[in-house]
Every structure is written in structure tokens, then in C-alpha cells.
Amino acid sequence: MVDKPAPDATRRSERSRRAIYDAALALVAEIGYPRTTVEGIAARAGVGKQTIYRWWPSKADVLLEAFLDLAEEAAREAGHQPYEIPDTGDLAADLKAVLRATVDELLDPRFDAPSRALAAEGLVNEELGRRFVAHLLEPQLQLYVRRLRAAQERGAVRPEVDPRIALELFVSPLAQRWLQHTGPITHAYTDTLVDYALYGIAPR
Amino acid sequence: MVDKPAPDATRRSERSRRAIYDAALALVAEIGYPRTTVEGIAARAGVGKQTIYRWWPSKADVLLEAFLDLAEEAAREAGHQPYEIPDTGDLAADLKAVLRATVDELLDPRFDAPSRALAAEGLVNEELGRRFVAHLLEPQLQLYVRRLRAAQERGAVRPEVDPRIALELFVSPLAQRWLQHTGPITHAYTDTLVDYALYGIAPR
Amino acid sequence: MVDKPAPDATRRSERSRRAIYDAALALVAEIGYPRTTVEGIAARAGVGKQTIYRWWPSKADVLLEAFLDLAEEAAREAGHQPYEIPDTGDLAADLKAVLRATVDELLDPRFDAPSRALAAEGLVNEELGRRFVAHLLEPQLQLYVRRLRAAQERGAVRPEVDPRIALELFVSPLAQRWLQHTGPITHAYTDTLVDYALYGIAPR
Amino acid sequence: MVDKPAPDATRRSERSRRAIYDAALALVAEIGYPRTTVEGIAARAGVGKQTIYRWWPSKADVLLEAFLDLAEEAAREAGHQPYEIPDTGDLAADLKAVLRATVDELLDPRFDAPSRALAAEGLVNEELGRRFVAHLLEPQLQLYVRRLRAAQERGAVRPEVDPRIALELFVSPLAQRWLQHTGPITHAYTDTLVDYALYGIAPR
DNA sequence: CCGTAATCGAGACGGTACGTCGCGTCTTGTG
DNA sequence: CACAAGACGCGACGTACCGTCTCGATTACGG
Numbered sequence: 091m092v093d094k095p096a097p098d099a100t101r102r103s104e105r106s107r108r109a110i111y112d113a114a115l116a117l118v119a120e121i122g123y124p125r126t127t128v129e130g131i132a133a134r135a136g137v138g139k140q141t142i143y144r145w146w147p148s149k150a151d152v153l154l155e156a157f158l159d160l161a162e163e164a165a166r167e168a169g170h171q172p173y174e175i176p177d178t179g180d181l182a183a184d185l186k187a188v189l190r191a192t193v194d195e196l197l198d199p200r201f202d203a204p205s206r207a208l209a210a211e212g213l214v215n216e217e218l219g220r221r222f223v224a225h226l227l228e229p230q231l232q233l234y235v236r237r238l239r240a241a242q243e244r245g246a247v248r249p250e251v252d253p254r255i256a257l258e259l260f261v262s263p264l265a266q267r268w269l270q271h272t273g274p275i276t277h278a279y280t281d282t283l284v285d286y287a288l289y290g291i292a293p294r
Numbered sequence: 295m296v297d298k299p300a301p302d303a304t305r306r307s308e309r310s311r312r313a314i315y316d317a318a319l320a321l322v323a324e325i326g327y328p329r330t331t332v333e334g335i336a337a338r339a340g341v342g343k344q345t346i347y348r349w350w351p352s353k354a355d356v357l358l359e360a361f362l363d364l365a366e367e368a369a370r371e372a373g374h375q376p377y378e379i380p381d382t383g384d385l386a387a388d389l390k391a392v393l394r395a396t397v398d399e400l401l402d403p404r405f406d407a408p409s410r411a412l413a414a415e416g417l418v419n420e421e422l423g424r425r426f427v428a429h430l431l432e433p434q435l436q437l438y439v440r441r442l443r444a445a446q447e448r449g450a451v452r453p454e455v456d457p458r459i460a461l462e463l464f465v466s467p468l469a470q471r472w473l474q475h476t477g478p479i480t481h482a483y484t485d486t487l488v489d490y491a492l493y494g495i496a497p498r
Numbered sequence: 499m500v501d502k503p504a505p506d507a508t509r510r511s512e513r514s515r516r517a518i519y520d521a522a523l524a525l526v527a528e529i530g531y532p533r534t535t536v537e538g539i540a541a542r543a544g545v546g547k548q549t550i551y552r553w554w555p556s557k558a559d560v561l562l563e564a565f566l567d568l569a570e571e572a573a574r575e576a577g578h579q580p581y582e583i584p585d586t587g588d589l590a591a592d593l594k595a596v597l598r599a600t601v602d603e604l605l606d607p608r609f610d611a612p613s614r615a616l617a618a619e620g621l622v623n624e625e626l627g628r629r630f631v632a633h634l635l636e637p638q639l640q641l642y643v644r645r646l647r648a649a650q651e652r653g654a655v656r657p658e659v660d661p662r663i664a665l666e667l668f669v670s671p672l673a674q675r676w677l678q679h680t681g682p683i684t685h686a687y688t689d690t691l692v693d694y695a696l697y698g699i700a701p702r
Numbered sequence: 703m704v705d706k707p708a709p710d711a712t713r714r715s716e717r718s719r720r721a722i723y724d725a726a727l728a729l730v731a732e733i734g735y736p737r738t739t740v741e742g743i744a745a746r747a748g749v750g751k752q753t754i755y756r757w758w759p760s761k762a763d764v765l766l767e768a769f770l771d772l773a774e775e776a777a778r779e780a781g782h783q784p785y786e787i788p789d790t791g792d793l794a795a796d797l798k799a800v801l802r803a804t805v806d807e808l809l810d811p812r813f814d815a816p817s818r819a820l821a822a823e824g825l826v827n828e829e830l831g832r833r834f835v836a837h838l839l840e841p842q843l844q845l846y847v848r849r850l851r852a853a854q855e856r857g858a859v860r861p862e863v864d865p866r867i868a869l870e871l872f873v874s875p876l877a878q879r880w881l882q883h884t885g886p887i888t889h890a891y892t893d894t895l896v897d898y899a900l901y902g903i904a905p906r
Numbered sequence: 907c908c909g910t911a912a913t914c915g916a917g918a919c920g921g922t923a924c925g926t927c928g929c930g931t932c933t934t935g936t937g
Numbered sequence: 938c939a940c941a942a943g944a945c946g947c948g949a950c951g952t953a954c955c956g957t958c959t960c961g962a963t964t965a966c967g968g
Contacts (some may be wrong), residue, residue, distance in 0.1 A: 101913055101914095101964085102913080103913070106913090122418065123418055124418060127954060129953085132916095137916095138914060139957095206417055210417035211414070213414035213473055214328060214414045215328075219475055220475065222474075223476055227474065256490060258467035258471075259494070262462075262469065262470040263467075266465075266469050266470060269473075270417070270431065272431060283463075286459065287490075287491065288494065290491050290492065290493040291490055291493075291494070301944075302942085305934070305945095310944090310945075331923060333924080334923095336946095341945085341946070342944095342945065342947055343926090344927090344944090344947090345945065348945095506938070509939055511939070530826065535927085536930085537928060546939095546940060549939080552940095615825075615826060618823070618826045619822070621819075621822035621825070621882070622734070622736060622819060627882060631883060631884055635882065635884060636884070663891070663898065664898060666874075666875035666878065666879075667895075667898060669878075670870075670874040670875040678825070678834075679828070679835060680835055680840070681866070690864070694867065694868060694902045695899065695902050696902070702901070712960090713959080713960070714918075741948090741950080748920080749920070750919065751950095751951080752920085752952080753918075753920075
């Protein structure tokens with residue numbers, strides 16, 4: 091196993107990196123992930139193919155980084171502090187608010203195409219799947235874990251409930267409807283999910 | 295809009311169809327979906343490529359039909375009556391039993407590889423995704439709808455609860471963990487899901 | 499070496515045979531020999547492919563027979579007696595007349611396309627080439643041999659001259675110009691050929 | 703009319719070009735032109751198919767260039783000066799000598815297979831035919847034109863004779879016998895042709 | 907501040923698979 | 938039994954991209 095001598099990252103062209111991100115996201119949005127090719131990204135970015143292969147092992151990795159970059163930038167715009175689920179004391183209301191915002195994001199085509207593509211690739215490409223989960227999904231889910239734990243400490247959730255499992259009661263149904271088109275995703279729907287699920291983990 | 299004259303299905307070679315199903319499923323299991331090619335399926339099945347393209351538009355469609363055929367055959371083996379979730383009167387016990395069986399199936403590599411591949415393809419290929427859901431997923435989910443409705447009539451579930459949404463409380467978390475590797479899937483896990491979720495939709 | 503049992507020629511469909519000839523000649527004239535296919539001939543003739551393969555081993559053979567049939571028919575039209583080069587006593591005049599008629603025929607697209615195609619196929623397919631020569635070319639050349647021999651007996655050609663070689667002096671140049679487009683073919687040209695060549699074989 | 707951007711010829715791989723020439727000539731000699739495929743040439747040359755299609759539009763063009771290259775190389779070996787028909791003063795002897803050499807070449811399978819294939823293709827493919835004639839055939843014929851003109855100036859040939867036509871009297875018969883197998887080609891035969899034809903154009 | 911080594915754009919290369927066309931054989935009714 | 942229709946196994950077509958590999962031209966550092 092001989093690895094290439096790693097390229098010198100300090101000499102890397104920032105302009106190219108950005109152009110590649112933009113081209114990748116644009117192409118996935120325009121023509122879909124499967125018809126997006128490394129060659130196409132390079133041409134659109136005005137970049138040699140080798141410049142892509144020098145820094146990323148595959149088009150999936152390019153897209154993952156591009157999307158992470160996009161998410162980071164969006165977060166920076168939305169307020170510089172690390173994101174956190176609000177805690178007004180009313181768990182149901184807080185969860186409903188967050189899920190409504192998530193619904194809006196999932197319906198935004200700017201996010202839909204690339205994240206759906208990455209999710210799809212992740213199903214079949216184990217390695218990428220893990221990175222997708224670790225860098226994008228799990229950090230989001232941990233926000234729910236923290237919020238649920240806070241509620242637990244105040245007695246709004248039964249103490250023996252595992253928050254990591256509990257959060258799936260309202261997050262996973264939404265995820266599945268979105269990914270697999272098994273049903274419409276609306277604010278009313280997520281409200282209902284919270285209503286059903288929260289009572290299940292409340293003290294009896 | 296010129297469509298080819300549709301081939302004459304009555305002349306179709308049953309032997310080839312079966313060989314193609316077998317080859318497709320075997321290859322996906324052995325080398326994975328992305329490295330499975332139409333050419334490879336044809337070669338393994340001892341069939342001309344054109345015989346595949348005559349009847350299916352893409353490898354995803356071949357695999358979908360092959361998998362539907364497999365599922366149908368498995369159902370036929372397991373007893374000829376249409377499958378139904380058992381109703382012992384104890385909703386929690388019944389759901390746990392069914393979900394445990396589902397867990398076992400999801401861990402069986404014979405089902406895992408092709409169904410994961412189809413799910414992945416379905417994320418990105420809308421048309422195929424709808425067929426995947428309509429022919430494989432939704433029929434399963436309707437079994438839960440019926441079982442929950444029966445429980446509802448007996449007062450074990452609140453009357454205003456929508457069973458189609460309620461079932462997602464325990465099915466979707468399992469689906470997500472399986473698809474996205476967001477956590478281990480075990481009998482204990484699905485038992486917990488039922489415990490959490492069922493109380494949420496029970497009469498208060 | 500097992501030959502198929504030969505099909506029963508008495509039951510052969512005359513209508514199909516004619517339709518195949520017509521279709522073959524028409525297609526070669528319209529789209530050229532290489533783009534003419536057995537499938538295309540069958541479709542155009544309203545005939546099953548097997549009906550072609552039952553009676554001919556290849557498309558070249560179909561075309562050869564079709565062309566022989568055409569030539570025969572043309573000959574029948576032009577007068578029922580077996581064709582012969584006229585003998586007015588003036589060898590030069592007779593040869594010029596015949597060659598002028600040949601030029602006209604070579605320029606007729608009804609003959610040009612198929613005979614050129616057959617010639618081409620014959621270059622590369624030895625077996626067909628021999629049949630082409632034996633059935634079409636050589637019979638024509640033998641007419642010249644007979645006419646030259648008659649002239650020889652009358653002392654218009656040196657006795658030791660081989661007529662089979664002598665005829666090539668004016669026939670082959672025309673053939674080459676036609677086949678390989680190495681020069682224009684006109685009445686003046688063939689007249690000149692006869693002038694040059696005939697003097698070479700005349701008594702000195 | 704959208705033409706591809708022409709590939710950059712300065713970047714062309716000389717090694718590949720030579721390997722393709724060699725493979726094409728070898729295959730045509732070994733298995734014949736019709737059974738020679740672009741795929742086969744690529745495989746034998748250890749080259750991607752695209753590398754062939756990048757530089758040539760068809761296998762006929764590959765073979766034409768390969769053969770031109772071969773002819774050029776053979777000429778280079780045989781002495782660097784441009785080839786010319788010898789002029790000993792004895793026209794008949796000179797022509798006989800050259801034609802005998804031509805006979806030997808036509809019987810050499812190294813030349814026979816590819817040039818026969820090219821001639822055949824040229825009959826049916828007009829464009830290629832013209833290139834075949836212009837680059838291979840006509841230059842040879844012009845040698846005869848020059849030699850005949852020299853003879854004419856010395857009074858060995860009638861002044862009103864057109865050398866371009868006269869040369870066909872001995873060249874075309876040989877060509878036809880070779881191409882169409884209408885008769886054996888030997889030294890005796892070409893000697894006879896010269897004897898017959900030359901007298902026809904000599905002063906009377 | 908200037909040589910020089912790395913990255914860059916460009917794109918040719920050896921490959922693999924694509925989806926199509928046509929081959930020649932085989933199969934299935936029909937007259 | 939020949940026929941029309943056409944599905945079949947097969948092989949080649951010409952194209953699209955893959956990931957690797959040169960090529961100068963550009964660039965930014967370290968002597």
C-alpha cells in the first residue's frame with residue numbers, strides 16, 4: 091500500500107476549490123446526481139480534472155464537502171453561535187418549532203437535491219454513509235438529545251427513557267417521508283408526530 | 295414521440311426471465327449494486343443484452359422486478375394466505391413480535407443487499423422510488439394500519455389517532471437505522487420503540 | 499459436416515422470391531449496399547427473415563441472384579435470341595458500337611449500384627467473386643472472344659494473338675475507370691481505346 | 703452542423719499510432735478485412751477504442767493510412783529518391799520489367815490483403831475511393847505517363863496518342879485480373895500485354 | 907527578487923460499460 | 938411444410954466517463 095505523496099495543501103488554489111463546490115452543487119441541482127460527472131464538474135468549474143482528483147477521491151466526496159461547506163455558510167449567515175434547540179420550558183412547543191423549520195428546509199430545492207443525493211450514495215457506499223451521518227446527521231440529532239435531557243431533568247420526560255431513541259420517534263418518520271416519498275411532509279404532520287410521541291415518553 | 299412497437303409478451307422466454315432475476319440478485323449480493331452491470335447480468339444469465347433491454351429500461355428496473363418476484367416467492371413458501379399481523383388481543387406483544395421478525399429479515403444479507411440498493415436508487419430516481427414504495431413498502435405498512443384499527447375499535451388506541459401516522463412511530467426509526475446505519479438494530483431496540491410509542495397513542 | 503435437409507423447392511413461394519429480389523435491388527439503389535441489411539430486405543419485401551435464410555446463404559447471394567434475374571429479364575426484353583456482338587465485317591466499328599452501349603449501361607444507376615456492390619463484395623469474398631465472374635462477367639467476355647476469333651479467321655487480326663487477352667485491351671480500361679473512378683467514361687474514350695488497341699493486334 | 707472540437711494533434715501518441723497501423727495490417731492479413739473490427743484492432747494494439755475513433759472515422763480510414771504509411775516506408779527502404787520508371791531507351795523492355803515487378807508485388811500477401819480490401823471498400827465508399835486513387839493509384843500511373851511522354855519525344859510513340867489513356871492498355875488488364883480473379887497473372891501475361899499494346903501506339 | 911518546484915488548465919490515454927443494430931437460429935401459430 | 942412474425946444468443950458498433958498520465962503556463966516560495 092503506497093500512498094501518493096500528499097499534495098501540498100498550502101499551495102492549493104482557493105479559487106478552484108470554490109469553483110468546484112459551486113459547479114458540483116449547481117450540476118446536482120440542475121441535472122441530478124447520477125448525470126453529474128467529474129468531467130462535467132471540471133468543465134463547469136473551468137478546472138482540470140486532475141485538480142479534482144488531486145484533492146478528492148470521488149464525486150461523492152466532492153459533493154459531501156461542497157454540501158458541508160454550504161451548510162456551514164448557511165449556519166454562519168443564520169447567526170454565528172453554535173446552533174441549539176431553543177428551550178422555552180415548553181418541550182412540545184420547542185420541538186414543533188424546530189421540526190417546522192426542518193420541514194421548510196427539506197422542501198427547499200437548494201438543499202433537497204444534494205442532500206438526497208448524498209443520502210442515496212450513503213446507502214450503498216458504506217464509507218461515505220458513515221461520514222454523512224457523522225458530519226451532518228448525528229450532530230443535528232445530538233441537539234435533540236440535549237434538549238430531551240434538559241426536559242428529563244425537569245421531570246417532563248420519564249427518567250428511564252433513552253433520549254437517543256426517543257428523538258427518533260419524531261425525527262425518523264419525517265426523514266422517511268422525505269427520503270422515500272411515503273407521504274406528504276407538512277407542519278401539521280410534524281405537530282401530530284410530536285403530539286403522539288411526546289405523550290409516550292411523558293411521566294405516567 | 296416514437297415508441298418502439300412493444301415486444302410480444304406471449305413469446306417471452308420464461309427461462310431467460312428467471313435466469314436474469316437470479317443473476318441480478320446474485321450479482322448484487324456478491325459484488326454490490328454499483329458494480330453490477332447490465333452486461334454482467336446478461337453474461338451470468340447466459341442471455342443477450344438485448345433480451346434485457348427488450349423487457350426492462352434499466353438495471354434498477356430489473357432488480358426491482360427480481361426482488362418483487364423473490365418477495366412473492368418467499369410469501370408463497372411461507373403460506374399461501376395473504377400475510378397479516380397476528381391479533382392476540384395484546385397489541386404491544388403483537389407489534390414486538392412482528393418487528394423482531396422484521397429485524398431478522400433486515401439482517402439477512404439475501405434481502406439486505408438488493409432492497410438497500412433499490413431504496414438508494416429510489417431516492418434519486420423518483421419514478422422507481424414510487425414503484426418501490428407502492429409495490430413493496432406501502433403494502434407492508436397497510437398491515438400495521440389494519441392491526442392498529444382493530445386495536446382502536448377495542449379501545450386500546452385513542453379514537454382520534456391516525457393509524458397511518460401512528461405506525462411510523464415504530465417503523466420509521468427502524469427503517470432509518472437500517473438504511474442509514476444511524477444505530478444498531480436489535481430486538482431490544484424495537485421492543486423499546488413499541489414501549490415508547492404505544493403509550494403515546496394509548497387512551498389517557 | 500452436416501448439411502440441413504434441403505428445403506423442398508417445389509413448395510417455394512414465387513411471390514416471396516420476386517418480392518425479395520425487388521426489395522434487395524431497391525434498397526441497394528436507395529441506401530447503398532453496406533447499409534442494406536437482410537432484416538431490411540425482409541421487412542421491405544413483407545417476408546420473414548427465415549424465408550431469406552432458407553434459400554440464400556447471405557445478402558450478397560440474394561443480390562447476386564436478384565441481379566442475374568434483372569439482367570436476364572432485361573435481355574429478354576431486348577430480344578429473345580441469345581445476345582451476340584454484331585458482325586458487320588468492320589471489327590473496329592462493331593467494337594465501338596458495343597462499347598458505347600456498355601458505357602450507357604454502366605452510367606445507368608439501375609445497374610450501377612448493384613453491380614458495383616457485387617463487384618466490391620467479390621473482391622473480398624473469393625467464393626462470391628468467382629460466381630460473379632462466372633455468371634456475369636465471363637459470358638460477356640466470351641462474346642468478344644467469338645467476335646475476335648471471327649475477325650482472326652478473316653485475317654483482320656494476327657493469327658497468333660490470344661483473343662482472351664486481346665479483349666482486355668479495351669474492356670479492362672473501361673472496367674477500371676468505372677469501378678475505381680480513375681477517369682471519365684465516355685463514348686470518345688472507348689472509341690479511342692479501340693483505335694489504340696486494335697492497331698496493336700492487327701497484322702503488321 | 704456541430705463538429706467536435708478537433709483533438710490536439712501535437713499531443714498525439716506516436717507509439718499508439720504505430721501500434722494501430724501494425725495491428726490493422728496484421729489483422730487484415732490474418733483474418734481478412736471483413737472480420738477485422740475496430741475493437742479487434744484496439745485490443746491487438748493495446749489501445750482504447752476511443753483512441754482510434756479520435757483520429758479516424760472508420761476502420762477503412764485506419765487501414766488506408768496504415769497502408770500509405772507502409773508504402774511510404776517501403777519506398778524509403780528501397781532508396782530515398784522518388785521512384786521512377788527506368789529509361790534504358792527500350793520502351794518495351796522497360797515496361798515489361800516494371801510490370802513484372804508489379805506482378806511480384808501483387809502476389810505478395812503482405813500487400814495483397816490490405817490493398818484488395820481498400821480497393822473493395824473504395825468501390826462502394828466514394829470518398830475513400832477517391833483518396834485511394836489519389837494517394838496510391840494515380841501517383842503510380844503518372845510514372846507511366848512520364849515514361850511514355852519521354853518515348854513520344856523520341857518518336858517511339860505516335861505524337862497524337864494520349865499517354866494517360868495508353869498506359870491503361872497494359873495496366874488495367876493486369877489490375878482487373880488481379881482484383882476480379884478473371885485470369886492468372888504471370889510475367890508471360892504482362893509481357894504479352896506490352897507486346898500487343900505497344901504496337902498499337904507505335905508509329906505506323 | 908529570481909529561479910524553481912508544485913499546482914494549475916487542458917486533454918490524450920487505456921479501459922469498462924453503455925444502449926443499439928444486425929446477424930443467423932429458433933419457435934410459434936397460420937394457410 | 939413453407940410461410941410471417943419476431944424473440945433469442947451473440948458480437949460489434951460508436952459514445953460517455955472513468956481515473957491516470959503527460960504537457961506547457963502560472964504562481965508563490967525559499968535561497
